Amino acid sequence: MPVSTLEKLQPIFQDVLDNPNLRIDRSSSALTVPGWDSLAHINLVVAIEHEFKIKFALGELEDLKDVGEMVDLMERKMNSKR
Amino acid sequence: MLFNSFPFIFIFLPVVLLLYYSRIDRLSPKVFIIVVSLAFYVIAGIGALPLLLASIIFNWLLARGMRTQSDPVRRKRWLVAGLVGNVAFLGWFKYLGFIVWNIAAITGIQIAVPAIVWPLGISFFTLQQIMYLVDCYQELIPANGLVDQAAFVSFFAYITAGPITRSQRVVPQMQSPEIRNLNFDRMARAIVLFLIGLAKKCVLADNLALVGSNITPGKVLFLDTWFVVIAYAMQIYFDFSGYSDMAKAVALMFNLEIPSNFNTPYRALSVTEFWQRWHITLTRFITTYLYTPIVRSFRKVTLGISVAATIIAMFICGLWHGGAWTYIIWGTLHGVALAFNQVWKRYKLRAPDAVAWVFTFVFLNVGFAFFRAPDVPSALTTVGAMFGWGLNGGALLRFEMLPRDLALIFLSLGLACFGKNSDELTSEFTPSWRSAIAATALGLISLLYLNSTLSKVFIYRDF
Numbered sequence: 001m002p003v004s005t006l007e008k009l010q011p012i013f014q015d016v017l018d019n020p021n022l023r024i025d026r027s028s029s030a031l032t033v034p035g036w037d038s039l040a041h042i043n044l045v046v047a048i049e050h051e052f053k054i055k056f057a058l059g060e061l062e063d064l065k066d067v068g069e070m071v072d073l074m075e076r077k078m079n080s081k082r
Numbered sequence: 083m084l085f086n087s088f089p090f091i092f093i094f095l096p097v098v099l100l101l102y103y104s105r106i107d108r109l110s111p112k113v114f115i116i117v118v119s120l121a122f123y124v125i126a127g128i129g130a131l132p133l134l135l136a137s138i139i140f141n142w143l144l145a146r147g148m149r150t151q152s153d154p155v156r157r158k159r160w161l162v163a164g165l166v167g168n169v170a171f172l173g174w175f176k177y178l179g180f181i182v183w184n185i186a187a188i189t190g191i192q193i194a195v196p197a198i199v200w201p202l203g204i205s206f207f208t209l210q211q212i213m214y215l216v217d218c219y220q221e222l223i224p225a226n227g228l229v230d231q232a233a234f235v236s237f238f239a240y241i242t243a244g245p246i247t248r249s250q251r252v253v254p255q256m257q258s259p260e261i262r263n264l265n266f267d268r269m270a271r272a273i274v275l276f277l278i279g280l281a282k283k284c285v286l287a288d289n290l291a292l293v294g295s296n297i298t299p300g301k302v303l304f305l306d307t308w309f310v311v312i313a314y315a316m317q318i319y320f321d322f323s324g325y326s327d328m329a330k331a332v333a334l335m336f337n338l339e340i341p342s343n344f345n346t347p348y349r350a351l352s353v354t355e356f357w358q359r360w361h362i363t364l365t366r367f368i369t370t371y372l373y374t375p376i377v378r379s380f381r382k383v384t385l386g387i388s389v390a391a392t393i394i395a396m397f398i399c400g401l402w403h404g405g406a407w408t409y410i411i412w413g414t415l416h417g418v419a420l421a422f423n424q425v426w427k428r429y430k431l432r433a434p435d436a437v438a439w440v441f442t443f444v445f446l447n448v449g450f451a452f453f454r455a456p457d458v459p460s461a462l463t464t465v466g467a468m469f470g471w472g473l474n475g476g477a478l479l480r481f482e483m484l485p486r487d488l489a490l491i492f493l494s495l496g497l498a499c500f501g502k503n504s505d506e507l508t509s510e511f512t513p514s515w516r517s518a519i520a521a522t523a524l525g526l527i528s529l530l531y532l533n534s535t536l537s538k539v540f541i542y543r544d545f
Contacts, residue, residue: 035427037355037358039354039373039388039392039424041369042373043377043383043388045374046378049378050381050382057221057222058216058217058371058374059222059223059248059370060222061374062366
């Protein structure tokens with residue numbers, strides 16, 4: 001079974017937010033995850049872009065309210081590349 | 083024309099709203115908004131109108147030109163031309179004098195510069211159009227038609243001093259002819275928000291501006307210096323958040339939702355948190371359109387890159403406020419503090435909330451000592467006195483500040499830290515006799531103060 005986008009995100013979040021025990025789900029957001037502030041958000045985005053070979057438009061970044069929205073946008077971008 | 087003026091409150095706004103909802107003109111909402119916004123702009127000074135129109139047309143043409151290009155290199159050239167054009171436009175009006183002044187200070191070469199008065203809201207509508215061009219370039223939004231572009235840029239609710247609003251936030255809302263249908267519930271909420279903003283400006287900010295006027299000139303007392311600086315911190319908050327409430331309320335009166343700018347900033351326990359709560363729309367611009375492209379240009383975001391990008395972005399933020407070293411130092415200090423926060427977080431250091439609040443609040447006031455000062459030497463004198471340097475008035479605990487002024491400072495500080503903010507108050511609002519009486523009382527008190535000679539222009543109107 002292929003690894004879901006959410007699972008692939010786990011090590012990126014753990015690395016960027018420097019918390020090896022962190023587990024995120026679709027409802028996780030900057031409000032619920034410690035250390036996820038605006039700067040960490042940008043660092044997450046840059047790490048995701050490098051890992052998944054996708055590019056977010058700058059204007060898309062501030063509209064991502066939680067991990068679910070982030071996963072959906074990533075999958076749309078990956079599907080449009082195929 | 084100021085939001086906090088009798089002509090605006092009793093003539094311009096009611097007349098424009100009456101026309102908007104009566105629909106006697108049969109104009110689309112966008113065209114109506116352009117007509118009244120340009121009228122508002124002309125009343126503020128007709129000389130700047132051609133410049134505003136030139137900026138709108140320039141960006142409209144550029145975005146259209148950019149979207150017709152399929153070759154990425156050519157598209158990028160259009161974007162770069164647009165960015166350079168906007169920055170040069172802003173630079174000519176806001177920074178020419180500052181650049182010439184610095185050249186003269188360094189080389190002794192005097193260059194005569196004509197006195198330039200910049201167009202109202204130039205800093206704000208230029209940023210909005212930079213965001214628009216970048217979003218178009220990245221194919222996030224389609225290029226606006228000329229009417230869309232003119233309505234988006236000129237809307238009088240935010241043209242004076244923001245909130246900095248993105249095209250995709252307002253243009254889709256303006257498409258619907260139904261926004262010219264009156265919604266009583268929304269109008270009531272908008273009026274309450276406007277009155278809260280008006281009270282913040284007229285009752286608190288304008289009175290805070292007069293704090294310390296009795297203090298003997300040249301006498302530098304420790305406590306008085308702190309009181310004066312804290313009074314300014316309160317003044318600028320109630321001034322700018324009051325203006326932002328009124329701007330949001332005016333947009334809401336036209337059935338348009340625009341973003342909030344403040345979320346109880348003086349409760350912040352770090353400088354990072356402060357910027358998530360203070361001038362939020364500018365923070366978003368800085369993080370998204372300045373900080374992100376800098377860090378993105380590197381393959382891996384290290385702490386060092388993040389720190390450098392933060393300081394550069396905040397240096398530009400300081401400069402954006404105006405061509406003066408006081409603003410640049412203020413912005414750079416904030417950049418260094420944000421960088422310090424990042425390092426602090428990386429090493430998982432913790433401080434008790436009370437200690438974190440005190441450090442943050444002290445830092446913010448040191449920053450404001452620069453922000454409010456006419457020049458760097460005066461700012462250094464103030465900051466020195468805040469830490470016991472250069473005092474000349476006697477005992478450390480002596481002060482001249484009047485009890486009335488002290489009461490106002492502490493009342494403002496209490497409201498800023500413990501009171502509900504405008505968004506909380508308006509989201510809880512339900513129309514009732516009680517809320518109507520409270521809002522009327524708030525309005526009457528504000529108008530009484532507005533009628534006095536104290537009333538001042540908004541601080542951010544000059545940026």
